[in-house]
Amino acid sequence: MNNDLEMRHLTDHTLVVTGASSGIGAAAARRFRQLGATVAVVGRSPGRTAAVAAEIGADPHLVDFSRLDDVRRLADELLARYPRIDVLANNAGGLFFSRKTTPDGHEMTFQVNYLAPFLLTNLLLDRLAEAPQGARVINTVSAFYRKGRLDLDDLDRTRGRYSTMQAYYSAKLATVIFTLELSRRMHGSNVVASAFHPGIVASDIYRDKAIIRILAASPLGKIMQSTPEQGAEPLLYLATTPDPATVDGAFFHRSSRAELENAQAGDPDLAARLYQRSAELAGLLSASRE
Ligand SMILES: NC(=O)c1ccc[n+]([C@@H]2O[C@H](COP(=O)([O-])OP(=O)(O)OC[C@H]3O[C@@H](n4cnc5c(N)ncnc54)[C@H](OP(=O)(O)O)[C@@H]3O)[C@@H](O)[C@H]2O)c1
Numbered sequence: 001m002n003n004d005l006e007m008r009h010l011t012d013h014t015l016v017v018t019g020a021s022s023g024i025g026a027a028a029a030r031r032f033r034q035l036g037a038t039v040a041v042v043g044r045s046p047g048r049t050a051a052v053a054a055e056i057g058a059d060p061h062l063v064d065f066s067r068l069d070d071v072r073r074l075a076d077e078l079l080a081r082y083p084r085i086d087v088l089a090n091n092a093g094g095l096f097f098s099r100k101t102t103p104d105g106h107e108m109t110f111q112v113n114y115l116a117p118f119l120l121t122n123l124l125l126d127r128l129a130e131a132p133q134g135a136r137v138i139n140t141v142s143a144f145y146r147k148g149r150l151d152l153d154d155l156d157r158t159r160g161r162y163s164t165m166q167a168y169y170s171a172k173l174a175t176v177i178f179t180l181e182l183s184r185r186m187h188g189s190n191v192v193a194s195a196f197h198p199g200i201v202a203s204d205i206y207r208d209k210a211i212i213r214i215l216a217a218s219p220l221g222k223i224m225q226s227t228p229e230q231g232a233e234p235l236l237y238l239a240t241t242p243d244p245a246t247v248d249g250a251f252f253h254r255s256s257r258a259e260l261e262n263a264q265a266g267d268p269d270l271a272a273r274l275y276q277r278s279a280e281l282a283g284l285l286s287a288s289r290e
Contacts, residue, residue: 009240011036013133014082016124018063018117019092021048023203024140027228028089028235030056035240040078042092065092065116066102068282075123086131087239088124090117090175091140097209099162106281107156109164113171118178119282125191134190136247138238139179141172143197143253146261148173150270152277173262174274176251181271183249192248194238198231199254200224 015032019025021043032039033056042061043049053060059081063074078085093113100108106115121137128135148170151159155174157167179195186193202225206212215221234252241247250257260266279285 009035009242013086014038014040014084015087015089015239016040016042016078016082016085017089017091018042018065018120019140021045021052023205023228024198024201024231024235025089025091026052028091028232029058031229031232031236032239033058037086038082040082042074044092065112066104066108068102068104068111068116068119071116071119072123075120078124079127082127084131085124085127085135086133087136087138088121088128089138089140089235089239090121091235092117093140093171093205095164095168095205095208097164099157099164099167101156105156107158107167109167109171110155110157110174113168114174114178115278115282117175118278119284121178121182122279122282122284125186129186129190131190134192134244136239136244137179137182137191137193138235139175139193139195140235141175141179141195141197141251142168144169145172145176145197145265148262148264150174150177150264150274152270152273155277155281173265174278176260176262176265177267177271177274178278179251180249180265181268181275184268184271185275192244194247194250194252196234196238196252197254198234199226201226201228201231203228203231 015037017025017029020029020041029039029041039058040061041053041058044064049060064070096108102108102111150170176195179193182193206216238247
C-alpha cells in the first residue's frame with residue numbers, strides 16, 4: 001500500500017488499540033502513529049503501557065480485562081478523552097495455562113479474549129458510529145478458532161476436563177462469531193467489523209509458560225515465527241484500506257481473505273444467541289448506568 005495514501009487516510013483519525021503494550025498491538029500502535037493517527041495505547045501493565053505511549057507520543061490507558069468494572073471505567077475514560085474514534089482494534093488477549101476464574105466469576109480465557117472486548121466494543125459503539133468517515137472494529141483472533149467449540153450453556157467451561165488450548169480456541173471462535181454478528185447488526189450504519197489471524201508471532205503470548213517461552217525464543221523457534229511487525233500487517237491493512245465495505249464481515253488469515261472453516265462460525269442463529277447471552281453476562285442488559 002502506498003504510504004502517502006495511508007498518511008492522508010489516518011491524519012485526524014483516532015485509533016484505540018488494546019494490548020498495545022506488547023507484541024502485535026505495540027507494533028501496530030507504532031505504525032499507526034507513524035501514519036499520523038492519534039493512538040490510544042491501551043495496556044494492562046503500567047510500565048509497559050507508559051513506555052510504548054511515551055515512545056510514540058501517545059496517551060497510555062490502563063485496563064485489566066479480568067475485571068468488567070475496569071472495562072467500563074476504561075470506556076468512560078476513552079469517551080471522555082476522544083471525541084472521535086475511527087478504529088477500535090480489539091487486540092489484547094492471552095493464554096492461561098491453568099483454569100482461572102475472574103473476579104466476575106467467568107473463566108479467565110473467555111473473559112479476557114472475548115467477553116471484555118465484547119463489552120468494550122458495545123460501550124464505544126455509539127461513538128464509533130459517529131465517526132465522520134466511517135468506523136472499523138478489528139478483532140485479533142487466531143486460526144485455531146477452527147478447533148473451537150462453543151456451548152452457550154457452558155461458556156465458562158465448568159463441565160468436563162478443562163483444556164487451556166480448547167478454552168483459547170473457543171474464545172477466539174466466539175470472537176469470530178461476534179465479528180460477523182456485529183457486521184450484520186451494524187449493516188447500513190457507519191461501522192464495519194473484521195477479524196484476522198496474525199500468524200505465529202514472536203511475542204510475549206507464552207509469558208505464563210516458561211518452557212514454551214524458552215522454546216519460542218530459541219534460534220529454531222525464532223525461524224518459525226513472524227515478527228510482531230509482520231503480525232500487525234493485516235491490522236494495518238484492515239484499518240487503512242480505502243473502502244471499508246470491502247472488509248466488512250471479513251476474516252483475514254494473515255494477508256489474505258479466507259473462508260471460515262468452523263460450522264459454528266457460519267451459523268447466524270448461534271451468533272444472535274451468543275450476542276444476547278454475552279450482553280447478559282457483560283451486564284449490558286441491566287439497568288442503564290447512571
Ligand atoms: N503471538 C501469536 O502467535 C498469536 C497468534 C494468534 C493470535 N494471537 C493474538 O494476538 C493478540 C496479541 O497477542 P501478542 O501475540 O502480541 O501477545 P503479547 O505480546 O502477550 O500481547 C498481549 C497483549 O494483551 C494484553 N493483555 C493480556 N492480558 C490482559 C488483560 N487481562 N487485560 C488487559 N490487557 C491484557 C497485554 O498487556 P500487558 O503486556 O500490559 O500485560 C499485551 O499488551 C492476542 O489476542 C493473541 O491471542 C497471537
